[in-house]
Amino acid sequence: MRSPTSLDCPMKLLENRVAIVTGAASPRGIGLATARLLVEHGARVAIIDLRAEDAEAAARELGSHHMGYGCDVGDRAAANCTVERVLRDFGQVDSLLNFAGISRSTKVMDIAAEEYDAVMRINLGGTMNMCQAVIPPMRAAKRGNIVCIGSVAALRGGGLFGSSHYAASKGGVHSLAKALARELGPDGIRVNAIAPGMIDTDIFQGKLTDEKRAEILATIPLGRLGQPRDVAELALFLISDWSSWITGTIVDVNGGGHIH
Numbered sequence: 001m002r003s004p005t006s007l008d009c010p011m012k013l014l015e016n017r018v019a020i021v022t023g024a025a026s027p028r029g030i031g032l033a034t035a036r037l038l039v040e041h042g043a044r045v046a047i048i049d050l051r052a053e054d055a056e057a058a059a060r061e062l063g064s065h066h067m068g069y070g071c072d073v074g075d076r077a078a079a080n081c082t083v084e085r086v087l088r089d090f091g092q093v094d095s096l097l098n099f100a101g102i103s104r105s106t107k108v109m110d111i112a113a114e115e116y117d118a119v120m121r122i123n124l125g126g127t128m129n130m131c132q133a134v135i136p137p138m139r140a141a142k143r144g145n146i147v148c149i150g151s152v153a154a155l156r157g158g159g160l161f162g163s164s165h166y167a168a169s170k171g172g173v174h175s176l177a178k179a180l181a182r183e184l185g186p187d188g189i190r191v192n193a194i195a196p197g198m199i200d201t202d203i204f205q206g207k208l209t210d211e212k213r214a215e216i217l218a219t220i221p222l223g224r225l226g227q228p229r230d231v232a233e234l235a236l237f238l239i240s241d242w243s244s245w246i247t248g249t250i251v252d253v254n255g256g257g258h259i260h
């Protein structure tokens with residue numbers, strides 16, 4: 001008879017891990033798809049989104065070991081306070097996945113100061129705030145990993161919908177991830193970013209018409225739009241030990257729509 005092996009009794013990839021996923025209450029969004037996949041692989045998940053009710057409902061859908069928190073990630077004090085609550089509730093934070101974000105497609109001369117500030121405050125500032133909030137506990141544990149969400153918009157000079165301020169905010173996220181990877185590597189903390197192409201979610205607020213969809217499809221060698229799960233699978237890899245020597249990268253997930 002064979003002795004038991006890891007094949008007989010597989011340890012889940014994220015067993016005993018706690019992950020914070022921001023922007024994960026949107027039912028068709030990248031954050032919730034990722035949270036679901038992390039749970040499938042054994043993680044306990046803290047969902048952060050703007051409205052506590054939405055975050056709590058999303059966490060309930062995942063099961064009883066998960067929790068939701070209302071927090072505007074653009075508010076530094078709120079981000080700190082929320083991470084403290086997560087630490088009290090779960091006792092540890094192993095991974096942070098910064099998915100909260102907004103997209104706007106305003107032409108440059110029409111971008112009002114308020115809209116510019118909101119895009120920067122949430123996309124770049126929110127990522128920074130959340131990173132700053134988790135770094136002390138990760139440093140204390142001498143381990144941790146962070147995934148930030150950038151965009152193909154930062155690589156190709158604007159997105160299919162997101163315009164200049166959105167692209168700039170995501171370019172900032174890419175740079176932030178690289179700089180934090182360098183600074184935090186000696187603490188055992190890895191930081192990477194994902195640059196998705198067009199992912200079929202509700203972020204485009206009805207702008208993805210059938211005509212636009214066909215136009216975009218014609219530019220994607222793999223012949224389909226991205227699905228939230230495409231990003232989730234990459235995020236799972238980047239927070240798992242399968243990527244333990246990977247840090248400071250910006251990884252494309254775009255069906256070949258942007259090859260550089």
Ligand SMILES: NC(=O)c1ccc[n+]([C@@H]2O[C@H](COP(=O)([O-])OP(=O)(O)OC[C@H]3O[C@@H](n4cnc5c(N)ncnc54)[C@H](O)[C@@H]3O)[C@@H](O)[C@H]2O)c1
Nearest residue numbers: 023026029030049050072073100101151196198199201203
């Ligand atoms: N969908 C795409 O094609 C695409 C491409 C590249 C990058 N992205 C990025 O991926 C991330 C997720 O996008 P999605 O398509 O799933 O969008 P989505 O609109 O479905 O989800 C975004 C979530 O972020 C939350 N959020 C917004 N502002 C917040 C704040 N201040 N604090 C906390 N939560 C906040 C929203 O409530 C929502 O639940 C975004 O950062 C987006 O810029 C998306």
